[in-house]
Amino acid sequence: MPETPEAENKDLISRAVRGDADAFECLVNDYYEVMFKMAYKWCANQRDAEDITQEACIKLARGISGYKGSSKFTSWLYRLVINTAKDWYKSQNRHPDGAELIDTFAAEDTKPDEKIYAAQVWEQVHKLPEAEKESLLLVMGQGLSHKEAAKISGVKESTISWRIHEARKKLQAIFGKEQNYG
Amino acid sequence: MDDKKLEEILSKDHAPEIDVNARKRAVNLAMSEFETQKQKKNKNNSLNNFQGVSFLARLIGISNSKRGNETMEQKTKTKFIYGGMATAMAVVLVGGLSLTQLQDTVHRYDAPVPAGSAVTSAPGVNVKNSPTYIPVREEQLSPAYIEAVEEQNENNLDHAIREGASSIPVPIQTPARVDADAEGAKVNPLSDWTRQAGHVEREMKAKPKAKADKRLAPSEKDAAPLKKWSRESGNSPAPETVGSSASLGEFKEEIASTKKNMVPMAQEARTPFGAVPHGRFASEMVSLDDAVTMATAYQDEGRDKFEDFEVNTFKSVAAEPVSTFSSDVDTASYSFIRRQLNSGVLPQKDAVRIEEMVNYFNYDYPVPQSRAEPFKPTVTITDSPWAEGRKLMHIGIKGYQLEKAELRSNIVFLLDVSGSMNAPDKLPLVKNSMKMLLSSLHPDDTVSIVTYAGSTGVVLEPTKASQHRKIMNAMNNLRAGGGTAGAAGIKLAYDMAEQNFDEHSVNRVILATDGDFNVGITNREELQDFVERKRDKGIFLSVLGFGQGNYNDHMMQTLAQNGNGVAAYIDNLNEARKVLVQEATSSLFPIAKDVKFQIEFNPTAVAEYRLIGYETRHLNREDFNNDKIDAGDMGAGHTVTAIYEFTPVGSEAVSVDALRYTTNLKKKGVAPSDEYAFLKIRYKLPMESKSKLITRAITAQDNVDKCPALAKCQLPVLSVDTNFATAVAAFGQILKGGQYTGDFSYDDVIALARKGKGDDQFGYRAEFINMVRLAKTHAR
Structure with a gap:
């Protein structure tokens, strides 16, 4: 997870890659939260996110031996979760709609002004094309560089920059340039 | 929006707490998968990338509520089958419609085309996208319509399966069509079918209409070859209508009238399909109707019922100096409009009641000191932002606020649990x-x-x-x-x-x-x-x-x-x-009932006036003093705001011509008076039956621009609220067609509302601003 230093887990990861079951169990337990949060950002729905994370965990078990350490483990996980989420929604023949969002936000009782606005932004993000949403979440949501995001999505860096630009253009059209909430 | 803001919002986690059980289950599944992979690797000593669910994983119990791998696999299969069945079902439906129509027309046309032959005699036509049977008129069976119904049904069935519906809708096989998709379909007892009909119908209702456009676009293309075929085949009994692409509106009417014809048949006993198909379809009619609404994406077609009313017009003070109305503290209209806007359509005009929009918000009017006099009026006069030379008169009252401790209630909840509430x-x-x-x-x-x-x-x-x-x-x-x-x-x-x-x-x-x-x-x-x-x-x-x-x-x-x-x-x-x-206190505890307003305008100062909103609350002049006439109530802390737009005498903006024979006032040389109008409010205390009266003169002193005393103390607060109320009123008027607001635009509303946002403790005003933005987008 982002707050756990990557170095500490290096040992754990390499043991899991080699097939150490105990290490793998620790790893899944540790990273479940990261995966769940990522999945939740993708679908904005707790049950879907749980299902997707579960699926991603199984895929992780299947694929961990293929992790070569050439990219950051979290980046590798993001890719896994996002692909799982995409496949999952495809198999369900529907799209995340962000319908639960407003309730989640409503539950937090801080600054309602901001809250409504944030919920609305999220709702619009979920309406973006999948690729744009993916790039936006990786760069803006996870704080990755365009380069890292490009690696995860398996596209060129310039593609990521373009997608972000497009996504922001769309959001801007809806929310306007100047926004003085809060 | 700037980058920082967006980043802040997107990076913030709003994920709910992690469900420990979900995590445990995921870890267990992953572990068993991990073990399987390891064993396999050891056995083959090669990287055999096994795709599929491991045996061990299957052994671990997954609760029914969670959709695991294996159930998903099954679902994909069943979906395929039922998807086909849904197609068949839609065809049965449409075929049923046509049959009724056919019966009417059998005597008119010598050689109606039997269903089956229509299909088989149409080589090269994509069966899935085409109407299987065109008995009378093409528009009745528009391919776009069928497409929409099919897709909708497919979605519904998916949904039904996901929800774990105990019985799955199984369409009855139709003589009109047995195609490859439907071959797997079993013929289920009729009861199952009809029971499910209700479910499907509800599902239909819940679906947003906005998507319909997208659905229509591709299917319209499919329609082209079909028309050609119909013309060529020459089998169609009504050639004059074939090929003419009737508008969807007409199409809908067509269906609606067919529906009417069919309803009586619903009373007939249900018999096997071959004999009388109508009874069965009658239960489907509602969903059909909805599907059509969906296909047209026309917002007024919902079955929401609103009272029809005309917008208040300018009245000449000389002819009608007195305006009387009842208070209104409802807010239903505002929430309904918000919902409509959020779902992507502009609300129908009758759903917009401006007074309910204005009164949705709480304004900081001065509050009276005692329960005996439950409220006092606050009047502000400003220049009208949308019409030069006119002024707005805000009349606001705020109800006395009760202490929570003194309140007791006996509440009976009456809850509707009918099927439609599901x-x-x-x-x-x-x-x-x-x-x-x-x-x-x-x-x-x-x-x-x-x-x-x-x-x-x-x-x-x-x-x-x-x-x-x-x-x-x-x-x-x-x-x-x-x-x-x-x-x-x-x-x-x-x-x-x-x-x-x-x-x-x-x-x-x-x-x-x-x-x-x-x-x-x-x-x-x-x-x-x-x-x-x-x-x-x-x-x-x-x-x-x-x-x-x-x-x-x-x-x-x-x-x-x-x-x-x-x-x-x-x-x-x-x-x-x-x-x-x-x-809660305002909704539950009344402090005054039958609150009525009467404003008498001074013809020497005001030429004409218009009450914004309150159309459904209009009272006759004589009703004001009649305590037997019911009017609106006020709860503790409720605020009621009424806004008049008026034109002072001498302004060039006067729209109603002065009367030729009653202009004696001017001739007498009476100078325009300082007093614009006289306000009277009648109310009853909750347990009394005799009304009380509050009066107040409205003068030029109430003009925010001219009153130094007001400017010093109350102006900051008042002008914020006044601005906001004005913005809301303007928005309502624009939604209703903007008869009097000139070229005042959504952007002007946003600007004005921003000025009136105040500290907006609960974010309602910010939400309003966003609603205006939405309306602006939808209106394009």
Whole structure:
């Protein structure tokens, strides 16, 4: 997870890659939260996110031996979760709609002004094309560089920059340039 | 929006707490998969990338509520089969329609085309996208329509499967068509089919209409080769209509009239398909109707009912110097509009009641000191932002705020649990709203619950609010199903309230419904009489509206207005909290009833005037002093704002010509007076039957620009609220067509509302600004 230093887990990861079951169990337990949060950002729905994370965990078990350490483990996980989420929604023949969002936000009782606005932004993000949403979440949501995001999505860096630009253009059209909430 | 803001929002985690059990399950599944992989690797000593679910993983129990791998696999299979069946079903449906039509026309045309042959004689036509059978008119079976129905049905079936429906809708095989998809279909007993029909119908309703455009686009293309084929085949009995692409509107009418014809047939006994197909389809008609609405994406086609009314026009003061209306503290219109805008359409004009939009917000008017004089009027005059030379007169009153400790209530919840309430934004939301309301009640308050549907029953005998668990249990056991015998429910609810009547508390029936009263007394007047009689006994009625698509606003307004209550529309949990918790005291405790306003304009100062909103609250001049005439009520802390637009004498903006023979005032040389108008407010205290009067002269002193005293102290607050109220009123008028607002645009509304945002403690004003933005996008 982002707050756990990557170095500490290096040992754990390499043991899991080699097939150490105990290490793998620790790893899944540790990273479940990261995966769940990522999945939740993708679908904005707790049950879907749980299902997707579960699926991603199984895929992780299947694929961990293929992790070569050439990219950051979290980046590798993001890719896994996002692909799982995409496949999952495809198999369900529907799209995340962000319908639960407003309730989640409503539950937090801080600054309602901001809250409504944030919920609305999220709702619009979920309406973006999948690729744009993916790039936006990786760069803006996870704080990755365009380069890292490009690696995860398996596209060129310039593609990521373009997608972000497009996504922001769309959001801007809806929310306007100047926004003085809060 | 700037990058930083966006980044801040997107990077913030709003994920709920992790469910420990979900994590455990995931870890276990992953572990077993991990072990399997390892074993396999050891066995083969090669990287055999096994795709699929491991045996061990299957052994680990997965609760039914969680959709694991294996169930998903099955689902994909079943979906395929049922998807095909849905197609067949749609065809049966449409085929049924055509058959009825066919019967009418058999005697007119010598050689009608039998269903089967139509299909087989159409080589090269994509069967899935084409109407299987074109008996009479093409527009009746527009491919776009069929496409929409098919897709919708497929979605519904998917949904049904996901929801774990115990019986799956199985379409009956049709003589019109047996294609490859449908071959796997079993013929199920009819009962299953009809039972499911209700489900499908509800699903249909819940689907947003916005998507329809997208669906139409590709299918319109498919229509082209088909038309060609129909022309070539020459089999069509009505060639003059073939090839002409009738507008969707006409198409809808067509279906609607067919539907009418078919309804009587629904009474017929159900017989096997081959003999009389109509009865079975009658239950499907509603969904058909909805599907058509969806296909046209025309916003006015919902079955939400609103009272039809005309917008107030400018009146000449010389001809009609007195304006009289009743107060209105309802907010239903605003929430309904918000919901419409959020779902991507502009609201229908009759749904926009400007006074309810303006009164949705709380304004900081000075509050009176005692309960004896429950409110005092605040008047502000500003220049009209949308018309030069005109002025706006804001008349605001705020009700006396009661202390929580002095309030007791005896509440009977009357909940609609009919089949139509079975939607996420209805019964579940009702339950949650009621739970919220419970939290704002005093432990000694009494609560009872009556439900109505096909039958009416007492779910909870009067119980103290402190017995939380008991009340919750009763709530949680509510299920939706059956018809809607609203009238019987209301009677029972009033009986309960009377049984437990307490002079010292507020006795109130709270009705929660989507407004469908289709069994029992459905006559509005009759119900209204009943509610009025009970009101005189001291029992109030409040109405909470839920849901969309079948919302009967007219009925709810009638009931609430005559039952001395509030009508609110609840579209989400936020709104529930606003109405039932934050404003619980105003919604529950009346401080004045029959509040009437009368304004007499001074013809020497004002040339003409127009009341913005309150069209449905109009009273006759003589009604003002008649205490027998019912009017609106005010709860503790409620604010009511009325806005007049008027043109001072001498302004060039006068739109009504002066009368030739009554212009004697000017001739006499009377100078324009300082006094614009005279305001009179009548009200009754809740337990009294004689009204009291408050009067106040409205003069140039109330003009915000001219009053130094006001500028010093109250102006900051007042002008903020005034700006905002003006923005809301402008928005409402634009939504209604903007007859008087000139070129005042959505952007002007946003700018004005920003100026009037104030500290906006709960974010309602910010939400309003966003609504205007949405409207702007939809209006393009």
